[in-house]
Amino acid sequence: MKNYKIDLRSDTMTIPTKDMLDCMISAKVGDDVWEEDETVKKLEKLIAKSFQHESALFCPSGTMTNQIAIRVHTKLGDELICDKLSHIYNYEAGGISSNSGVSTKLIDGHYGRIDRDMIDSSINVDDVHFPRTKLVCLENTVNKGGGTCYDIERIKEISKLCKQKKLGLHLDGARIFNAIVAKSHQPSDYGKLFDSISVCLSKGLGAPIGSLLIGSHDFINESRRVRKSFGGGMRQAGYLAAAGIYALSNNVKRLKKDHDKAQFIGECLSNLKYVKNIRPVETNIVLFDLEDSHLEKFKRIMFEKNIQYSFMAKNSVRFVTHLNFSESDLEKLIKVLKSLN
Numbered sequence: 001m002k003n004y005k006i007d008l009r010s011d012t013m014t015i016p017t018k019d020m021l022d023c024m025i026s027a028k029v030g031d032d033v034w035e036e037d038e039t040v041k042k043l044e045k046l047i048a049k050s051f052q053h054e055s056a057l058f059c060p061s062g063t064m065t066n067q068i069a070i071r072v073h074t075k076l077g078d079e080l081i082c083d084k085l086s087h088i089y090n091y092e093a094g095g096i097s098s099n100s101g102v103s104t105k106l107i108d109g110h111y112g113r114i115d116r117d118m119i120d121s122s123i124n125v126d127d128v129h130f131p132r133t134k135l136v137c138l139e140n141t142v143n144k145g146g147g148t149c150y151d152i153e154r155i156k157e158i159s160k161l162c163k164q165k166k167l168g169l170h171l172d173g174a175r176i177f178n179a180i181v182a183k184s185h186q187p188s189d190y191g192k193l194f195d196s197i198s199v200c201l202s203k204g205l206g207a208p209i210g211s212l213l214i215g216s217h218d219f220i221n222e223s224r225r226v227r228k229s230f231g232g233g234m235r236q237a238g239y240l241a242a243a244g245i246y247a248l249s250n251n252v253k254r255l256k257k258d259h260d261k262a263q264f265i266g267e268c269l270s271n272l273k274y275v276k277n278i279r280p281v282e283t284n285i286v287l288f289d290l291e292d293s294h295l296e297k298f299k300r301i302m303f304e305k306n307i308q309y310s311f312m313a314k315n316s317v318r319f320v321t322h323l324n325f326s327e328s329d330l331e332k333l334i335k336v337l338k339s340l341n
């Protein structure tokens with residue numbers, strides 16, 4: 001029991017399986033800065049095709065794909081619109097301003113989701129006093145909102161508005177496959193609504209490294225240049241891309257298992273006295289607040305049982321389910337959570 005550990009801090013904590021590693025070892029590689037890595041090209045084509053966009057670019061991280069997209073969509077001094085819970089605003093080290101010299105108009109949405117009218121009223125009028133509004137960024141699922149998904153009809157309204165107002169529309173789709181599985185959609189349903197999409201392979205899909213930026217030929221050509229300037233041009237990156245190809249082929253449908261486990265945890269928590277509040281569980285994230293009186297006990301017992309999780313605020317706990325969190329881990333977790341009541 002001593003070495004037993006449950007890690008619910010993030011779905012980035014997964015370790016590549018033997019099958020994934022086998023694919024990586026046997027990848028055909030070349031220098032990708034010279035555009036000679038067959039496996040990287042294969043991955044980029046695969047994802048572009050599934051989202052029905054023209055092109056894609058393999059990058060080391062989702063922060064980089066988001067930051068490249070912001071740079072390509074904007075000019076120095078422009079403004080972008082996003083929800084106040086957005087990853088691009090909260091967790092990318094201030095890159096919107098330091099990488100692109102762009103200001104941010106924050107919207108107080110609904111668990112991280114914003115709608116057409118909120119955006120419409122946040123667009124600056126054409127007047128020298130104001131920064132030019134250039135870009136709208138959505139996040140789906142919303143990490144800080146508790147893994148919430150957009151209703152695709154709301155995205156259609158936003159997409160239409162952005163076309164009318166000539167604004168770029170970017171999706172931080174670090175967990176877009178969680179939304180796709182939860183809503184029984186196809187990647188192409190989302191592809192046609194956005195000018196650019198960032199997808200992480202290293203979250204629920206279980207690859208060790210990698211994100212993809214998806215967009216038109218012109219957009220991706222420009223992004224390739226920005227990637228180089230950000231230091232993200234990689235050489236024999238096909239070893240990593242092979243993990244991504246494996247993940248897209250094998251680890252998408254199984255996300256449902258992570259969602260079911262999260263749902264089960266959510267139901268259990270909602271019956272416990274020491275849980276003050278729990279966000280609706282829609283995908284693989286469970287976000288809840290503890291009663292003050294139970295905070296210390298919760299921390300102590302979870303530490304003793306070697307169950308790791310993260311705090312999003314003082315009393316606000318996040319569990320993220322993933323492919324290394326098994327059925328027996330779930331049973332053990334539920335037992336511990338109930339024992340705390």
Ligand SMILES: *Cc1c(COP(=O)(O)O)cnc(C)c1O
Binds near residue numbers: 062141172175
């Ligand atoms: C993880 C994450 C990213 C990108 O993170 P990296 O760690 O840089 O790959 C972007 N957006 C959201 C919502 C995320 O959860």
